[in-house]
Structure formats: structure tokens, C-alpha cells
Amino acid sequence: MAKRRVAILISGRGSNMAALIEAAAAPDYPAEIALVLSDKAEAGGLARAREAGIAAEAIVAVGGRMSFEMALNARLDQAGIAFICLAGFMRVLSPDFVERWRDRVINIHPSLLPAFPGLNTHAAALGSGAKLHGCTVHFVRAAVDSGPIIAQEAVAVLATDTPASLAERVLAAEHLLYPRALRLVASARAIVDGERVLIDGEPAKGAGA
Numbered sequence: 001m002a003k004r005r006v007a008i009l010i011s012g013r014g015s016n017m018a019a020l021i022e023a024a025a026a027p028d029y030p031a032e033i034a035l036v037l038s039d040k041a042e043a044g045g046l047a048r049a050r051e052a053g054i055a056a057e058a059i060v061a062v063g064g065r066m067s068f069e070m071a072l073n074a075r076l077d078q079a080g081i082a083f084i085c086l087a088g089f090m091r092v093l094s095p096d097f098v099e100r101w102r103d104r105v106i107n108i109h110p111s112l113l114p115a116f117p118g119l120n121t122h123a124a125a126l127g128s129g130a131k132l133h134g135c136t137v138h139f140v141r142a143a144v145d146s147g148p149i150i151a152q153e154a155v156a157v158l159a160t161d162t163p164a165s166l167a168e169r170v171l172a173a174e175h176l177l178y179p180r181a182l183r184l185v186a187s188a189r190a191i192v193d194g195e196r197v198l199i200d201g202e203p204a205k206g207a208g209a
């Protein structure tokens with residue numbers, strides 16, 4: 001099967017983007033990172049992507065969300081993109097955009113969804129007294145941080161944790177989880193079935209699949 005062309009959308013440093021780029025360099029990886037786009041010209045990840053030889057561009061919103069998404073769609077279509085990975089992309093995509101790309105946009109979120117959607121997830125997890133925290137890769141739906149879950153990785157919360165120390169361990173888990181999840185999606189082993197994702201036809205297979 002030909003490698004699926006993937007675009008990564010970022011707003012910042014792009015450490016998850018870098019993990020995807022590194023994984024996709026393997027000859028047997030089912031996706032190639034064809035394009036990196038940022039809504040922020042100053043995103044550190046853009047330079048990182050270019051160093052890896054990947055086309056990386058900023059699309060800066062001038063006329064609001066609709067014109068931003070028109071420009072985004074034009075660029076994605078031009079590059080023949082099959083799947084989009086959101087990796088620290090800080091804009092909320094419109095329902096129209098999400099519908100146009102239904103089941104072809106995935107996101108990584110730093111919590112075990114549906115717990116702790118939104119920002120500041122590590123402080124929220126600590127504040128809740130949760131003993132397990134972690135990260136989730138999911139198909140994107142219009143509601144923020146919602147959608148069928150592809151894969152999750154749990155991280156134990158330690159008594160000594162601060163939001164920063166917990167974030168560091170979750171980020172390390174993210175860097176392993178996202179490449180695994182994109183592999184499942186790009187090879188069509190992960191398929192949306194209603195509100196769930198089936199992996200190889202089964203509902204409960206985990207991230208290690």
C-alpha cells in the first residue's frame with residue numbers, strides 16, 4: 001500500500017511533530033509527513049520541520065476563521081493530503097472543516113479523555129487526586145477534545161509531582177503514542193464505528209496494537 005500523505009498542524013515547539021517525522025522515516029511506516037502548517041509564523045516547530053527536509057509554512061489568519069480555513073483547505077488539497085495530525089495546534093476548527101475531513105483528522109491531548117478536556121490538564125489531574133493520568137489520540141469532532149478514541153497511554157501520578165514534572169512524563173508518553181496511533185490510522189487498522197474505534201475489527205485493543 002502506498003504511504004498516506006499526512007499534514008501536521010502545529011502552533012508551537014512541535015515535539016510531537018518531531019516524533020511523527022522521526023517515526024515516518026522508517027521504510028515500513030504507512031504514512032509520510034508531506035507538509036507541516038502552523039497558524040503562528042513564530043512556531044519553533046516550523047524550523048524543526050524544515051531541518052528534517054519537510055515543507056513547512058505558516059498560514060496566518062487575516063480575515064478570521066473562515067478565510068483561515070479556506071487557505072488551509074486549499075494548501076492541504078494542493079499537497080494531496082489524506083490525513084491531518086493536530087499536534088499542539090491551538091485553534092478550534094469549525095464544524096464545517098471537521099465535517100469535510102471527517103475521520104481524517106486526529107489529535108493528541110494530554111489527558112486520559114474524557115477526563116480533563118481543555119487546557120491545564122496536568123494541574124487539573126493533580127488537583128483531582130487522580131492516581132492515573134496520561135494522553136489520548138482521537139479522531140476530531142466539532143466539540144473540543146472529543147471524538148472516537150484511537151489509543152491511550154496511562155502515566156502514574158506520583159505524590160511528589162508538580163504540573164511540570166507530570167507534564168514531562170506525559171509528554172514522553174505522547175511521543176511514543178502518537179506515532180503508534182498514526183500507524184494504526186494510516187494503515188486502515190483503526191476504523192471509526194459509531195462513537196468507537198475498532199482496531200483490527202475489535203473494540204478494546206489498546207495502544208500497543
Ligand code: GRF
Binds near residue numbers: 015087089109
Ligand atoms: C502536547 O502536550 C499536546 O498533547 C498538546 O499540546 C502539547 C504540544 O506540544 N495538544 P508539542 O508542540 O508537540 O511539543
